[in-house]
Amino acid sequence: MTGTRGRRLRPAWAYGVAAAFLVAATLVSALVGAADLNPLATITALADRIPFVHLPSSLSAVDRAVLFQIRLPRIVVGALVGGLLSVAGAGYQGVFRNPLVDSGMLGASAGAGLGATLAIVYLGGAGPSAVPVAAFAGSLAGVAIAYLSGAVGGSGTATLLLAGVAVGLFLTAVQTYVLQRSTQDLQQVYSWLLGSLSGATWQQAGEIAPYAAVSVAIVLLHGRQLDVLSVGDEEARALGTHPGRVRLIVVAACALAAASAVAVSGLIGFVGIVVPHVVRRLAGPSYRLVLPLSLLTGAGFLVLADTLARTVVSPAELPIGVVTALVGSPVFVWILRSTAAVRT
Amino acid sequence: MNAIQVSGVTVELDRVRVLHAVSCAVSSGGWLALIGPNGAGKTTLLRAVAGLLPHRGTIRVDQTDLGALRGRGRARLIAYLPQVPVLPPDLTVGEYVLLGRTPHLGYLSAPGRADRRKAAEASEWLDVARFAGRRLGSLSGGERQRVRLARALAQEPRVLLLDEPTSDLDIGHQQQVLELIDDLRHSRGVTVVSTLHDLTQASQYAGHLVLLAAGRVEAAGLPAAVLTEDLISRVYAARVTVTTDPAGHPVVTPRREPPAT
Numbered sequence: 001m002t003g004t005r006g007r008r009l010r011p012a013w014a015y016g017v018a019a020a021f022l023v024a025a026t027l028v029s030a031l032v033g034a035a036d037l038n039p040l041a042t043i044t045a046l047a048d049r050i051p052f053v054h055l056p057s058s059l060s061a062v063d064r065a066v067l068f069q070i071r072l073p074r075i076v077v078g079a080l081v082g083g084l085l086s087v088a089g090a091g092y093q094g095v096f097r098n099p100l101v102d103s104g105m106l107g108a109s110a111g112a113g114l115g116a117t118l119a120i121v122y123l124g125g126a127g128p129s130a131v132p133v134a135a136f137a138g139s140l141a142g143v144a145i146a147y148l149s150g151a152v153g154g155s156g157t158a159t160l161l162l163a164g165v166a167v168g169l170f171l172t173a174v175q176t177y178v179l180q181r182s183t184q185d186l187q188q189v190y191s192w193l194l195g196s197l198s199g200a201t202w203q204q205a206g207e208i209a210p211y212a213a214v215s216v217a218i219v220l221l222h223g224r225q226l227d228v229l230s231v232g233d234e235e236a237r238a239l240g241t242h243p244g245r246v247r248l249i250v251v252a253a254c255a256l257a258a259a260s261a262v263a264v265s266g267l268i269g270f271v272g273i274v275v276p277h278v279v280r281r282l283a284g285p286s287y288r289l290v291l292p293l294s295l296l297t298g299a300g301f302l303v304l305a306d307t308l309a310r311t312v313v314s315p316a317e318l319p320i321g322v323v324t325a326l327v328g329s330p331v332f333v334w335i336l337r338s339t340a341a342v343r344t
Numbered sequence: 345m346n347a348i349q350v351s352g353v354t355v356e357l358d359r360v361r362v363l364h365a366v367s368c369a370v371s372s373g374g375w376l377a378l379i380g381p382n383g384a385g386k387t388t389l390l391r392a393v394a395g396l397l398p399h400r401g402t403i404r405v406d407q408t409d410l411g412a413l414r415g416r417g418r419a420r421l422i423a424y425l426p427q428v429p430v431l432p433p434d435l436t437v438g439e440y441v442l443l444g445r446t447p448h449l450g451y452l453s454a455p456g457r458a459d460r461r462k463a464a465e466a467s468e469w470l471d472v473a474r475f476a477g478r479r480l481g482s483l484s485g486g487e488r489q490r491v492r493l494a495r496a497l498a499q500e501p502r503v504l505l506l507d508e509p510t511s512d513l514d515i516g517h518q519q520q521v522l523e524l525i526d527d528l529r530h531s532r533g534v535t536v537v538s539t540l541h542d543l544t545q546a547s548q549y550a551g552h553l554v555l556l557a558a559g560r561v562e563a564a565g566l567p568a569a570v571l572t573e574d575l576i577s578r579v580y581a582a583r584v585t586v587t588t589d590p591a592g593h594p595v596v597t598p599r600r601e602p603p604a605t
Contacts, residue, residue: 097430221452227439228446232430238394239499240419240447285434288454 014283018296022079025300029075029307034314035066042067069202077200077264078306079299080212082271084261086298087291088254089272090279091219094226094287095247095254096157099280100332103258103272106164106251110171111142112262117175117189121182131192132204132263139259142171147251157247194319195266197306208260215257216295222250223288230285268302268321270328275301277331346404347372347535348393348503353401355385355392362388363559365401370552372406373529375536377550379543379570381580384556386539387427390505393537394424405503419447423496427507427539429488433481437491440480441467444498466497470524486517493524497532504528506538510545518542522549543596547571548589555579567594 009017030046031039038059045057045067059067088103104110115138119130143164150163179189225246228236233243261268275298276290283289302320305327309320346369355363363385370376378386392399395410395418403410405421413421423444431440444466445459455463467473470490475483483491489509496504509525510518526549529536540546546553547567555563555570557579563570571594573586583599 224449224454225451228443230430230432230435231440231443234396234426235424235430237396237415238419238422238424238426239443240416242415280434284436284439285432286439 008284009282011283011289014279014289014293015296017282018279018293018300022296022300022303025303025307026075026079029078029303030067030071032307032311033066033071035063037063037067073202073205074197074200074306075303076202076205077208078197078303080205080208081197081261081265081268082275082302082305083295083299084208084212084216084257085268085271085302086275086294087216087219088258088261090276090287090290090294091222091226091250091254091257092272093276094229094290095250096161097230097232098157098161099277100273101161102269103254103261104267104269105161105168106255107142107146107167107171108139108255108258109142109262109267109269110168110175111145112136112139112259113193113267114138114171114175114178115141116192116266117178117185120189120192121178121185124185132207135192135266136259136263138171139262140255142167143251143255143259147248160247191319192266193321195268195321195324196309196317196319197265198310198317200264204264208264211256211260215253215260218253219250219257220291220295222246222253223286223291226250226287226291230287266321268324270324270332271298271302271305274324274328274331346370347374347406348376348537349402349404350389350393351402351404353389353392353399353403355388355397355399357388357397361559363392363399366556366559366561367401368554368561368564370535370537372535373533374552375526375529375538375550376552376554377546378537378539378554378556379541379546380556380562383558385559386556387507388559389556390424390507390537390539393503394418394422394505396424416447419499419501421501422503422505423499423501424505425492425496425507425509427511429492431480431488433479435480436476437472437478437480437483437494438463438467438476440491441472441476441494441498444495447499462500463494463498466494469497470494485512485514486520489513489517489521490524493521493528497528501534503535503537506536508539508541510540510542518545525549543571543576544594547593547595548591568592571596 030042031037041057041059044055045059047053048055048057085103092101093099112135115134116131119134123130146164146167149167150160179186225241228239228241229243229246236243276294279290279293279297283293305323306320309318309323312318349369351367352365353363354365366389378389380386391397393403410418442455442463445455445463449455464473467476470493472491472494510521513521522545525536528534553567553570554561562579563575571586573584576582576584585597585599587595589595
């Protein structure tokens, strides 16, 4: 094998491809569904919403409502969730120098699952907002507990990951116990755990937008610091950086990003692993590129996955977690096999 | 003037004292080689100088007390290359050398045109610019050492700390790398402190040797003063013959006693 294996896209091309993918996914998702929207009229109606662009569209009032009140909020929430999960996954992978770490590790998914379960079982009467808030808080608490337990045994990345596994197993055990005592809530909890964007609204998008903006901005700004971390803590310190501090900041921001996504979508696995890995194959391993490209590609990927989820068995819906896992598992195996091949 | 002055440096690892009040110095542009048996504390001393270990005692670089400097300030004076590096296999040579500019960048700022120029110069100097686009995972042992030196040079340090820079290399590449380091200190005025296992190479390249044993300085000075049969057999528990090469450097040859019959 020659030394120049894997030709990379130039950064400008990579951004172009990722942005085009997101736009294409948005259009496909806007046009496909139970109501048959006229493609040209839909595109002109969408373009009309761009500031300073005024286009007359022949879309009927009903079709307009389908587009702007049902499909578009779902696309926007899906794009936000996909981008957040992918950026969080890529950020964790940089922090732990391990391409197989996911946004749900470190107790984040297990914490969210426990939070949502507690809310459904014990706060059933508290209204629909209890579950997202509890999932959000549970996810952040899971990461905080994992981080604090892992940091006691030294700041090594392996210790932190192992602490995350232990905390995750513990929280999942608590959740299973709570669930087993109240089987009447089983279906509601289960459908939350598998993830769905079917309830997406403009209000949801607005609620997570501030957290999304802050967390994504912090992670993206740390791209170069993550590149320095890739040469190991010892040499990163010798280069004048503080690996422990960078790790804490990036983990906190990634936890916030993942928690915001989980709050509105439930648990959606694999996006945080698959998307950054595909991006790395196209654009190389530098986090200064991997992070922003994962944001765009992850957004497009989840919008497409959600389009599949709501159309394949229409009028019923597949849980989006099932769709991403069906695509994600084979890719995950492919990652394992190709990284093993590189090492030999 | 001394570029590096180490005074009474004591280091404890896991409550075990590994270095006992070690003192040594090397003048600006000089090459100091730390020698000694395994576990003598050579790497620990390098790491202490690099600011990677808590220690007592003082370390000065060009009269600046390193204890008063924070991470970035120290990294602008000192580049450190550990014996076993972490080289992300998919990173390119160019990206890796550019990481050497890290101590000169603000926390969130990106490398600018001047940084790229300095990284490119360092790559030219070590003749790695022609494969700047190759992945680190594809490099040979000799190429890898040159790329690591290029990153250290891009850092523009006053002092270069090298832990076993020739391990894993064949004898020809060992000499190439040692000559490059020697060129570096002559042309750039960089002071070099390295550990070296090969005593003959230490005598041929370093002007000043410090022999460590069990965390203490056993002997220090010119190679001819440190590399004596008596001292080596005592400190290393080894049988050696010391001769002199045509240039006057001591040559240490292992000796095997004929087996008793």
